[in-house]
Amino acid sequence: MRIVNLKVNGVGKTFIARPETTLLLALREQLGLTGAKRGCAQGACGSCTVLLEGEPVVSCLVPAVTVDGADIATVEGLADGPALSHVQQAFLDGFATQCGFCTPGMIMSAEALLDRNPDPTRDEVNEAISGNVCRCTGYEPIVSAILDAAVRRREGAKL
């Protein structure tokens, strides 16, 4: 058992981690942030994707004690009150959700892509979400929503 400190969505958090407590389980079970999902615990489905120091990671494969002191961003931190992020709003408007289980991970992968590459091609979007499985197979609206979000972000930046 170790005490771990994280900065989650800008707020300092402290919890006790067992050896097997992954970053995902710490977020979900100890910090109550259940947006990131456990779909496989194998790093294969991407439902648990969060940003670790600004980069997307499958949080199910990260022992919590190894990232003591890190900066974490989750889906819960994207909206500013009722105002959704551009990616969230584009997913909502573009009907890019079905069962919703992959959505938070998919959105975090999209946010990370657009942080790095504000004007991605469709192919670059495909690569960015290649680790996020949507078994309802709604990939087309998801890819379109991410491209739409890129436009919204760029236009938002111009204002």
Place this chain on the structure above:
Amino acid sequence: MLTEVHVPEDVPAAVGLIASGATILGGGTALMPALNDYGSPPTALVSLRRTGLAGITVAGSTVTLGATTTLAQIEHDARLALLNPVVRSIASVPVRTLATVGGNLFVRQPHGDLAVALVALDARATLAGHDEPAELPLRQPALVTAVTFERPEPGIFKYVKAARRRFNSASLVTVAATVVESGGIVTGARVALGGVGDHVLRAHAVEEALIGRPLNEATVHAAAQDGLTELSPADDAYASAWYRKRVFPVHLRRALLGC
């Protein structure tokens, strides 16, 4: 069952923990899936995350990759355009942010495509507590602190990974090679293969069949036939052993001739 996860702040502390029986944890992308879902003997891990082993240095033509450098860091380093297609052929974005150079040297086939490329580049591994750099592939577990290679001239290094999907799929056959030609004749060849055995394979028979001959379809076809004898692929969820052998000559040709 996991009993402890150590996070030492330097290499000597890590070496001490390894000596006491702890298992090395790099990015965790190969080890954690097993620990998350299955019973196991009591296991202590030693995470290398804080040991200061991450980093890329390029001095002249010499490239040094710290052992905990992630595949994502290689992907986004403009000086390593050579390895960009290699790391982007591996897993997915949120896995590449975790997976490390050192870890890739030890992952089970049909994974480990960066290691295939590094073998072809004649990279050497620096091992903690050893003065002499080690040739790849490594056969015994060891604490690698860095991997070093000489960056070849443009056009020398060749890489093809055949997979079920374009992104995020393990290897059916991976071919990495450095081929040097002089006067239309191959004067130097180093060929490494993934997906065709239980470890990264240095394809000596292929190399011998290339050297001294013009790099053309006939030569590569003959080299592939010689190389087949060295392959021992497995049946897995990605492909059958039969299929891997069947398509190996095609991917060797695509890697070496580009078509």
Place this chain on the structure above:
Amino acid sequence: MPRVNPIDSDYFKDERPDDKFSVIGKTVQRSDALGHVTGRTEFFEDRTFPDLAHVKIHRSAHHHARINSVDVSEALRVPGVLRVITHRDVPSNWYMVLRLIGIEPNDEPVLAEDRVLYKGEPIVAVVADSEAAALEGAARVKVDYTVLPAVLDVEAALAPDAPVIKQAGTNYFVYEGHHARRLRFGDVEQGFAQADRIFEWRYSSAPIEHAPTETTGCVVVPQSSGRLLIHSNTQAAFFTLDNTALILDRPFTDLQVKGGTVGGGFGGKVDVMVEPLACIAATLTNRPVKFVYTREEEMQVSSPRAAERIYIKDGVMNDGRIVARKVMLYVDSGAYSRHSPYGTTKACAHLPGPYTIPNVYADCHCVYTNRTPSSAMRGFGVTIADFALESQMDRIARALEMDPLQFRLKNAYRDGDLKAHRKVAEGTALIEVIQRAAALVGHELPEEYQAMSSRGAGA
């Protein structure tokens, strides 16, 4: 915004006099989408409970074996392990989900007793303080087996010399005294005798896993009233409640199921797999208990779509009229029934496809093998049968050098036709759908085919 196709209002105008739809044809936001994009949608596992215990399972290592002994002593020594649960702890161990609609017999144990019929069959459940301790405990259960010959193919399972794997005495589900769900209409042999051509082919499919992104699971919370509150991702809340109560041998009113939010189901979450053991564990420990499949369990032991093998023999006239169709259909139910007896009936009800054929004969077998039990998945029974039927239609059309759409139109059922099940067809619309599909892709149909109508010709 998503594309919405305009509504085709040309056909069947008389059935829609005012032509007013309030939702169809319009874009309406999903009621759950805001929760999805903000991560606030509450799936069953998104609730945390103090003192939560966890269940993990020790599963069969063999396709078919007798269990000689089970040793749980090492599991109990794992720190954090609270209890082990064997079949003796299950009040009413034998069940059949479809018993709620009168289907018999109860053919599946919640936990194996003296034998296992498939690799991955649950034998012992381990309850522990942590998921890791439960996994470790389950891994340390020791089972001594005598391995028995396994039957892994539907036709091999029906061979006279096949080992009988089911305690009911047959390797097939018995439909009202018969070896198969049968369909008999006209005289199929006479139809073959009068036919110009006979076409007979074999079709088969592999099991298909639904692979929902969220694995099957539940959390059971004992209430102060003594009731059990079940947070589940089941697709079948009432099937789950009733079957779980029957297994627990408790009144239905003792259980409450909260569900409806499912992270991908596709039919894979209609069986009753986790709730009974989680309820038993919660009762024995008086703690909230979570039982959720690992990804490997979801892929290996959750029931897939059944593998099927289908033989179709057709008698056809040179002008393209099908005069006889005989189908021998085998559904691989795996080791237990689950929903497959029903799926097989659905397959039979779908035959001979949407075509009017005067002579039809079908035997649809629900077969038991030592494979993972199969069950519901999107249109089960119909989907694979359709693959076979429509492949058959294409191949016959090719053999007759006929246009495949014209071949279908010539045989299409129409309102008023008597179907092989002796039901009169109504609202068929197949002809109009083919005509419009042909127009959309620029596939030209001759005048006589464009003039066809599903209305009345067969009446």
